[in-house]
Amino acid sequence: MLTVETLVTSLTAKGTPIVRGVSFDVQPGQILGVVGESGSGKSMMAYSLIDLLPRGIAIAGGRVIFDGQDLTAMPVAQLRRLRGDRIAMIFQDPMVALNPVLTIGEQMIEAVLAHRRVTRQAARARCIAVLGRVGIPSPEERMAAYPHEFSGGMRQRVVIAIAFLNDPALIIADEATTALDVTIQSQIIAEIQGLAAETGAAILWITHDLSLLSGFADHVMVMYAGQVVETAPAERLFAAPRHPYTAALMEAVPVPGRTRLANLPGVPPALDALPTGCAFAPRCPRVQPLCREQAPPVTDGARCHFPLEAKP
Known part of the structure; x- marks a missing residue:
C-alpha cells in the first residue's frame, strides 16, 4: 500500500x-x-x-x-x-485541525461532500454514525456544537472520526x-x-x-x-x-x-x-x-x- x-x-x-x-x-x-x-x-x-x-x-x-x-x-x-x-491524517493537536468558527457537523459534512457524490442528508447520516463509533455521546445533537464546546479528549475523537469518514x-x-x-x-x-x-x-x-x-x-x-x-x-x-x-x-x-x-x-x-x-x-x-x-x-x-x- x-x-x-x-x-x-x-x-x-x-x-x-x-x-x-x-x-x-x-x-x-x-x-x-x-x-x-x-x-x-x-x-x-x-x-x-x-x-x-x-x-x-x-x-x-x-x-x-x-x-x-x-x-x-x-x-x-x-x-x-x-x-x-x-489517505487520512489524524493530527496531534485537534485545535489546529478543527476550524473554530464552524460547527463540527459543517466540517464533517464538508469532508464527505468534498470526496463523495452523495446527498447532504446521506453525508450527515454518515457523520453521525462515525461520531457514535468513536464514543461521542448524543452524536446527532453534538453535530451542532463548535470545537470550543468540546473537551480536549472529545475534540480529538472528532478528529479521529473525520479520518474514518x-x-x-x-x-x-x-x-x-x-x-x-x-x-x-x-x-x-x-x-x-x-x-x-x-x-x-x-x-x-x-x-x-x-x-x-x-x-x-x-x-x-x-x-x-x-x-x-x-x-x-x-x-x-x-x-x-x-x-x-x-x-x-x-x-x-x-x-x-x-x-x-x-x-x-x-x-x-x-x-x-x-x-x-x-x-x-x-x-x-x-x-x-x-x-x-x-x-x-x-x-x-x-x-x-x-x-x-x-x-x-
Missing part, C-alpha cells in the same frame, strides 16, 4: 536534513508503529508523505509510492484529492490518542484495528509511547535524529531489541515489577550539528571508537556497529 524509498526532507534555506534517508513499507491491513523521542523526525516524516510540510521545509530526495503512484511527483491538485479520501486506504495517525483517557484510548485502538482488518487499510501510527505499540502494532520502526535506527516485527522487537536506543526506550517504560525506570542521559543532537559517525554515539552505553568515526551499517534491521545479540 505504501513504499517509502530513501526519503530526505530538508530546511530549504540551509539544506539541513530533518528526515535522513528513511525507507519502509506498509502492507494493506498492516499497522506500522513509529516511535522515538520528541525531535526524532517522526512527525516531519509523516507530513512529508502527503506534502503537508510547513514553509521553509521541503522534500529533497527519495520517493513515496502509494498504491503504485509516486506522491512526490504528483500534481498538487491530484494529491489534494487523495488527502481526506484514500471516507474509509481511507491509509491512515497516518500522529499521536492520535495522547489526549484521551485509557478507556477511550483502548476503544479507539480497537476501532482502528477493526478498520485495518475489515477494509485492508494500512495504518501508520506515530507515538512516543512504546508500551502502547506492544499489543497494537504488527511492525515497529524506531527513529532517532531523523533516521530509522531499527525496524522489526513487533513481537521480535519487544522480545529482543537489537539497537541500544530501542533497548533504552524499553527500559524507561513502567512495567509491573520494575521499581526503577532507566534514565537515558543526554539529549538528541541538533540536526545541523550531527556528530561524526553514529548520531546516537554520544549517549550510547555501548559506544566504541568506531562508532564515533564511521556511520553504522544496517545489520539485521538495526543501524548499529555493535547491535545487541538476538535471542534464540
Whole structure:
C-alpha cells in the first residue's frame, strides 16, 4: 500500500536534513508503529508523505509510492484529492485541525461532500454514525456544537472520526490518542484495528509511547535524529531489541515489577550539528571508537556497529 524509498526532507534555506534517508513499507491491513523521542523526525516524516510540510521545509530526495503512484511527483491538485479520501491524517493537536468558527457537523459534512457524490442528508447520516463509533455521546445533537464546546479528549475523537469518514486506504495517525483517557484510548485502538482488518487499510501510527505499540502494532520502526535506527516485527522487537536506543526506550517504560525506570542521559543532537559517525554515539552505553568515526551499517534491521545479540 505504501513504499517509502530513501526519503530526505530538508530546511530549504540551509539544506539541513530533518528526515535522513528513511525507507519502509506498509502492507494493506498492516499497522506500522513509529516511535522515538520528541525531535526524532517522526512527525516531519509523516507530513512529508502527503506534502503537508510547513514553509521553509521541503522534500529533497527519495520517493513515496502509494498504491503504485509516486506522491512526490504528483500534481498538487491530484494529491489534494487523495488527502481526506484514500489517505487520512489524524493530527496531534485537534485545535489546529478543527476550524473554530464552524460547527463540527459543517466540517464533517464538508469532508464527505468534498470526496463523495452523495446527498447532504446521506453525508450527515454518515457523520453521525462515525461520531457514535468513536464514543461521542448524543452524536446527532453534538453535530451542532463548535470545537470550543468540546473537551480536549472529545475534540480529538472528532478528529479521529473525520479520518474514518471516507474509509481511507491509509491512515497516518500522529499521536492520535495522547489526549484521551485509557478507556477511550483502548476503544479507539480497537476501532482502528477493526478498520485495518475489515477494509485492508494500512495504518501508520506515530507515538512516543512504546508500551502502547506492544499489543497494537504488527511492525515497529524506531527513529532517532531523523533516521530509522531499527525496524522489526513487533513481537521480535519487544522480545529482543537489537539497537541500544530501542533497548533504552524499553527500559524507561513502567512495567509491573520494575521499581526503577532507566534514565537515558543526554539529549538528541541538533540536526545541523550531527556528530561524526553514529548520531546516537554520544549517549550510547555501548559506544566504541568506531562508532564515533564511521556511520553504522544496517545489520539485521538495526543501524548499529555493535547491535545487541538476538535471542534464540
